[in-house]
Amino acid sequence: MIILDESKKILSESQEDYLKQIYLLIEDPQGIVGTQALAERIGVAPASATAMLHKLRALGLVHYAEYRGVSLTESGRKVALELLRHHRLLESFLQTALGYGWEEVHDEAERLEHYISETFETRMALWLGEPEFDPHGDPIPNADLVFPVVRTETSLTKLGAGFEGQIVRVATQDRDELNLLSHLHLLPGRFVKIAESGSNGVRLNVLNVDTSRQGNHFLIPLSLAARIFLQEGQPS
Amino acid sequence: MIILDESKKILSESQEDYLKQIYLLIEDPQGIVGTQALAERIGVAPASATAMLHKLRALGLVHYAEYRGVSLTESGRKVALELLRHHRLLESFLQTALGYGWEEVHDEAERLEHYISETFETRMALWLGEPEFDPHGDPIPNADLVFPVVRTETSLTKLGAGFEGQIVRVATQDRDELNLLSHLHLLPGRFVKIAESGSNGVRLNVLNVDTSRQGNHFLIPLSLAARIFLQEGQPS
DNA sequence: CTTTAAACTTAGTCATGTATAAATAAAAGT
DNA sequence: ACTTTTATTTATACATGACTAAGTTTAAAG
Ligand SMILES: [Mn+2]
Ligand SMILES: [Mn+2]
Ligand SMILES: [Mn+2]
Ligand SMILES: [Mn+2]
Numbered sequence: 405m406i407i408l409d410e411s412k413k414i415l416s417e418s419q420e421d422y423l424k425q426i427y428l429l430i431e432d433p434q435g436i437v438g439t440q441a442l443a444e445r446i447g448v449a450p451a452s453a454t455a456m457l458h459k460l461r462a463l464g465l466v467h468y469a470e471y472r473g474v475s476l477t478e479s480g481r482k483v484a485l486e487l488l489r490h491h492r493l494l495e496s497f498l499q500t501a502l503g504y505g506w507e508e509v510h511d512e513a514e515r516l517e518h519y520i521s522e523t524f525e526t527r528m529a530l531w532l533g534e535p536e537f538d539p540h541g542d543p544i545p546n547a548d549l550v551f552p553v554v555r556t557e558t559s560l561t562k563l564g565a566g567f568e569g570q571i572v573r574v575a576t577q578d579r580d581e582l583n584l585l586s587h588l589h590l591l592p593g594r595f596v597k598i599a600e601s602g603s604n605g606v607r608l609n610v611l612n613v614d615t616s617r618q619g620n621h622f623l624i625p626l627s628l629a630a631r632i633f634l635q636e637g638q639p640s
Numbered sequence: 641m642i643i644l645d646e647s648k649k650i651l652s653e654s655q656e657d658y659l660k661q662i663y664l665l666i667e668d669p670q671g672i673v674g675t676q677a678l679a680e681r682i683g684v685a686p687a688s689a690t691a692m693l694h695k696l697r698a699l700g701l702v703h704y705a706e707y708r709g710v711s712l713t714e715s716g717r718k719v720a721l722e723l724l725r726h727h728r729l730l731e732s733f734l735q736t737a738l739g740y741g742w743e744e745v746h747d748e749a750e751r752l753e754h755y756i757s758e759t760f761e762t763r764m765a766l767w768l769g770e771p772e773f774d775p776h777g778d779p780i781p782n783a784d785l786v787f788p789v790v791r792t793e794t795s796l797t798k799l800g801a802g803f804e805g806q807i808v809r810v811a812t813q814d815r816d817e818l819n820l821l822s823h824l825h826l827l828p829g830r831f832v833k834i835a836e837s838g839s840n841g842v843r844l845n846v847l848n849v850d851t852s853r854q855g856n857h858f859l860i861p862l863s864l865a866a867r868i869f870l871q872e873g874q875p876s
Numbered sequence: 877c878t879t880t881a882a883a884c885t886t887a888g889t890c891a892t893g894t895a896t897a898a899a900t901a902a903a904a905g906t
Numbered sequence: 907a908c909t910t911t912t913a914t915t916t917a918t919a920c921a922t923g924a925c926t927a928a929g930t931t932t933a934a935a936g
Contacts (some may be wrong), residue, residue, distance in 0.1 A: 405751075416892080416893085418892085418893065418894095438913075438914085439913075439914055439915085440912090440914075448893085448894070449894075449896075450913080450914065450915085451894090451895075451896080451897095451914085451916080451917095452893070452895070453914095454914070454915055454916085455892095455893075455894080455915095456893075456894095459892090459893095470901090470914075470915065471901060471902065471913080471914060471915075498763075501737065501767070502760070502763040502764070502767060503763060503766075504763065508759060511757075512756075512757055512760060516755055516756070519754075519755045520748075521747075521751075523740070523744060523748065524748060527734075527738040527739060527740065528738070530739075531737070531738060652922080652923085654922085654923065654924095674883070675883075675884055675885085676882090676884075684923085684924065684925090685924075685925060685926080686883080686885085687885070687886080687924090687925075687926080688923070688924055688925070689884095690884070690885055690886085691885095691886095691922095691923075691924085692923075692924095695922090695923095706884075706885065706931090707883080707884060707885080707931055708932095877936100878935100878936085879934100879936075880933100880934085880936095881933085881934075882931105882932085882933080883930100883931085883932075883933090884929105884930080884931070884932090885928105885929080885930070886927105886928085886929070886930085887926105887927085887928080887929090888925105888926090888928100889924100889926085889927105890923105890924080890925075890926105891922100891923095891925105892921100892922085892923095892924105893920105893922095894919100894920080894921085894922105895918100895919080895920075895921105896917105896918085896920105897916105897917085897918085897919105898915105898916085898917080899914105899915080899916070900914080900915070900916085901912100901913080901914075902911100902912085902913075903911080903912075903913085904909100904910080904911075905908100905909085905910075905911090906907105906909085906910095
């Protein structure tokens with residue numbers, strides 16, 4: 405549905421998802437991703453991915469050399485960022501405006517990101533007050549597809565006991581994990597203090613929750629703690 | 641995207657649009673519609689419609705006999721109403737919640753109606769306060785797909801000079817017509833008095849608009865007047 | 877009735893996105 | 907280097923939804 409500047413060409417939901425997944429699979433800005441990993445992520449056979457890569461290359465959306473891997477061209481990257489903006493604005497909007505539960509937003513956004521118009525995008529952003537981060541704490545590219553300035557965020561596993569800071573990102577889409585974190589008040593915005601940090605997990609005190617629930621001593625397993633990011637600071 | 645109760649089968653956007661247009665083209669509850677009219681409405685060649693009708697019949701969604709025309713089965717009708725509910729809730733929501741212009745809502749709703757979930761539908765309805773009519777004045781089936789009780793509405797062309805009533809429906813999706821009506825304050829909810837009704841059109845006085853614009857004597861052509869519906873009554 | 881026109885369906889193609897099976901290239905192991 | 911394993915591509919096929927051209931049915935006129 406996203407319309408390319410140049411020829412006003414319209415991409416299919418499939419094509420868009422390939423571009424988005426290529427973007428997300430490439431960590432380093434200069435990296436490439438292989439056919440297998442891509443196919444696996446999209447949920448198709450490797451041969452199907454190869455076929456699609458030929459088409460995307462013909463459209464000028466990817467750099468792709470047979471057997472060597474794939475990366476995005478400038479216009480391919482724009483499509484991916486456009487989608488990312490739609491997705492993250494949608495997650496914010498569904499939660500804030502429509503009262504969606506924390507775990508319900510992802511699937512809906514995954515589908516709708518391909519079908520909302522630029523007008524819809526603009527109006528959501530306006531309604532939300534041009535947010536820079538979504539409910540997970542993930543950065544939202546602005547209308548010109550530029551990311552907000554990065555915050556200094558550090559994974560829970562890299563901080564020691566006694567550290568005080570604010571949760572700024574929770575890098576998981578898993579429903580159960582999100583429900584757990586939601587229950588424990590461990591969502592972006594919360595201020596916490598690390599009570600204990602060991603090899604089997606991390607214990608936190610939530611600082612700005614009513615005193616009756618203060619002594620929050622649940623042990624967060626390392627696998628999850630690694631995906632919770634803090635920024636130093638105290639509640640204002 | 642709409643999921644059939646029985647086999648959890650998912651319909652394509654195309655299939656859904658066929659069912660919806662069959663529904664809209666059949667005025668009488670017991671009527672049928674021909675291949676040509678249907679094809680024209682969808683924007684495909686008649687042969688393409690024939691092919692699709694075979695598929696929809698195989699899915700148990702339409703009654704269809706070659707050369708004799710098509711109508712909806714009970715489950716086909718449910719899909720059509722489901723879509724209609726999505727469409728009309730979306731139009732209301734885009735306008736009320738997101739500040740869409742009167743003419744912008746239709747195209748967006750036409751696409752999104754196929755991709756929103758039942759959750760999205762439910763939340764929109766809640767946000768809007770379970771509305772029974774959309775911004776055009778068209779009735780919205782409730783969650784059980786039952787229409788609200790019909791209002792007594794009469795086309796402008798069937799009423800004489802001096803009649804006072806409230807606009808309850810504006811049966812057009814045309815952007816220019818909608819813009820015009822919007823400018824003239826002739827939208828559902830307004831109270832008007834018929835100033836003149838002749839063979840070249842109808843002139844209205846808008847009753848509850850500031851006095852400076854009272855003498856609204858624009859001539860509404862009959863073709864448009866026929867699609868404006870009033871209910872008798874005075875402003876409260 | 878028979879002829880003609882309109883509506884409709886069938887037959888044969890095409891584009892898109894997927895799949896499996898077989899072939900080939902690249903990487904790893906010895 | 908040679909061999910084996912793994913990644914990837916090619917060849918072929920299938921489903922969907924569209925098209926055009928040609929044939930068929932039905933309805934309207936004479
Ligand atoms: Mn998606
Ligand atoms: Mn956009
Ligand atoms: Mn539609
Ligand atoms: Mn629904």
